[in-house]
């Protein structure tokens with residue numbers, strides 16, 4: 393018998409990693425002062441991807457390997473998860489991979505207007521209680537910032553296992569003037585090798601849960 397989903401999800405919560413703080417201080421791939429690179433992350437035609445809430449970093453790492461000409465910046469606020477991601481990034485051969493240990497609420501301190509090409513929201517915390525809805529990374533306050541930081545052809549790619557969060561997010565994207573480009577209610581029914589599987593996604597796939605995915609383009613109505 394499979395375990396109840398609530399217990400599986402609970403066991404996915406992050407344990408404190410003792411070495412994380414010290415590791416993050418000396419990591420080569422962690423941006424020590426990301427605000428100093430504001431407006432200057434890209435060189436030439438490099439496409440800039442930013443993943444918000446990267447967890448242990450698998451997605452950005454695998455995507456950086458798949459797309460070596462693009463630059464991937466992974467943002468994570470949890471110290472333990474960020475420490476693990478930083479170690480993985482350092483041990484990889486990838487030169488196109490950077491970690492920012494910080495809160496997505498500070499995104500506009502690190503990136504300039506129209507600097508980001510693709511924003512990735514993978515299995516974001518759902519914050520199911522209405523009083524915490526503003527903390528959802530797809531809520532209106534965040535979307536206003538994303539609109540200004542995305543390039544003219546920029547887009548948001550979102551994946552989740554959580555139906556209510558998906559529905560909430562789609563409505564928020566539309567209300568904010570984003571334009572729907574792709575929509576899936578069972579994304580991994582087909583393998584999609586062009587898009588890496590995240591740690592959470594792997595677990596939900598194993599549990600037989602459908603993966604929801606949408607892609608929204610920055611609308612013309614964007615400021």
Ligand SMILES: C[S@@+](CC[C@H](N)C(=O)[O-])C[C@H]1O[C@@H](n2cnc3c(N)ncnc32)[C@H](O)[C@@H]1O
Nearest residue numbers: 445446447468469470495496514515590591592
């Ligand atoms: C449910 S986990 C998903 C991790 C990973 N994206 C995956 O799919 O395996 C959500 C992650 O987002 C991080 N997170 C939540 N809110 C954040 C924020 N405001 N800024 C940065 N990271 C955040 C959490 O610390 C956590 O590691």
